[in-house]
Amino acid sequence: MQARVRPLLRFPLQIDEEKKRLVLSNDTERIFLDGAPPYATATLIERLNAGSAADELASAVYLDQRHVSAILSVLRREGLTVEEEPETYTGQQIAALLLGFYRDWNEALFSGPLWHSLATGRALPRVLDGWLIEQYHFIRGANARLAYAAAHAGDERIRRIFARHYAEEYDHHAFFAESLRRRNIDPDAADRFGPLPTTLAVINMCRRAARLDCLCYAACSGLLESTGSDAARARAFYKAVAEHYDREGSGFVEPLQKHSDLDEGFGHGNVMNDVFGPIKSITADRANQIIETVALFKETLQLWFADIARSYFISPPFDGRLVRRHYRPRLAAQN
Numbered sequence: 067m068q069a070r071v072r073p074l075l076r077f078p079l080q081i082d083e084e085k086k087r088l089v090l091s092n093d094t095e096r097i098f099l100d101g102a103p104p105y106a107t108a109t110l111i112e113r114l115n116a117g118s119a120a121d122e123l124a125s126a127v128y129l130d131q132r133h134v135s136a137i138l139s140v141l142r143r144e145g146l147t148v149e150e151e152p153e154t155y156t157g158q159q160i161a162a163l164l165l166g167f168y169r170d171w172n173e174a175l176f177s178g179p180l181w182h183s184l185a186t187g188r189a190l191p192r193v194l195d196g197w198l199i200e201q202y203h204f205i206r207g208a209n210a211r212l213a214y215a216a217a218h219a220g221d222e223r224i225r226r227i228f229a230r231h232y233a234e235e236y237d238h239h240a241f242f243a244e245s246l247r248r249r250n251i252d253p254d255a256a257d258r259f260g261p262l263p264t265t266l267a268v269i270n271m272c273r274r275a276a277r278l279d280c281l282c283y284a285a286c287s288g289l290l291e292s293t294g295s296d297a298a299r300a301r302a303f304y305k306a307v308a309e310h311y312d313r314e315g316s317g318f319v320e321p322l323q324k325h326s327d328l329d330e331g332f333g334h335g336n337v338m339n340d341v342f343g344p345i346k347s348i349t350a351d352r353a354n355q356i357i358e359t360v361a362l363f364k365e366t367l368q369l370w371f372a373d374i375a376r377s378y379f380i381s382p383p384f385d386g387r388l389v390r391r392h393y394r395p396r397l398a399a400q401n
């Protein structure tokens with residue numbers, strides 16, 4: 067390892083300590099680093115993306131050069147760092163990278179406690195209702211995020227793609243409203259209660275991505291659509307939900323399935339590719355910002371799902387006669 071080499075960390079990487087060993091994990095693997103001082107090594111890894119050269123890192127973390135070189139070699143061997151970042155990427159390269167992330171992230175997102183408990187029937191009916199209510203609000207939020215993204219897109223071609231996507235999406239909350247009615251929940255009452263703050267936070271983050279860069283928005287939107295475009299997975303999930311929660315035959319899952327079929331027909335799963343595909347050059351800085359934004363968006367979605375599961379678990383079943391949401395757990399929350 068040469069002293070002037072400037073290694074760059076590949077994103078995303080989580081750094082933890084477990085039984086005095088440093089654990090580095092990304093979406094697919096966990097790597098244990100033995101024999102390296104955990105604190106100094108973690109600091110070294112955090113400094114990598116500041117563009118420090120190998121010899122500068124040694125003095126910053128009070129380790130000798132030999133130690134630093136050994137740690138950097140391990141990181142490089144495990145594919146966690148690169149030493150030569152290209153100055154630009156093509157749109158197709160970024161799209162391929164994003165599709166790889168989406169595959170791993172969908173696995174993480176939809177195997178989490180909320181979705182797993184719904185698919186296995188372990189979630190309480192009030193949590194199922196809460197999930198439906200927040201999905202309804204979020205889908206309705208297409209009016210707050212997609213129209214906004216189209217308006218903010220500086221690139222004419224991308225604006226047209228967003229505008230068409232919006233025209234196809236703006237009224238899809240009607241499917242969720244119908245599903246709520248079949249669960250005996252009045253959508254007007256759900257409107258009066260309003261969404262959970264975390265549902266608003268997800269919509270807000272989409273809007274922030276749109277302001278930052280239309281490509282950041284396209285990457286976040288692509289993650290959402292990649293979940294909807296996995297038709298076989300969606301169908302299996304809805305079938306399981308119907309079996310567990312609709313023994314009376316209200317048919318509340320039917321509108322959800324129809325929505326999934328409609329989105330599949332529109333080909334919304336390809337929008338991210340359509341946006342990125344023809345772009346000849348994206349600077350490394352811009353590409354990093356896109357990946358960081360969508361990685362944060364994925365974490366925000368995870369927090370949203372956790373909040374839905376918790377909020378509706380500690381609350382009594384939805385009661386459309388109430389005029390506002392209760393945030394504190396109450397003794398009445400038994401059923």
Ligand SMILES: [Fe+2]
Nearest residue numbers: 235238325329
């Ligand atoms: Fe839709």
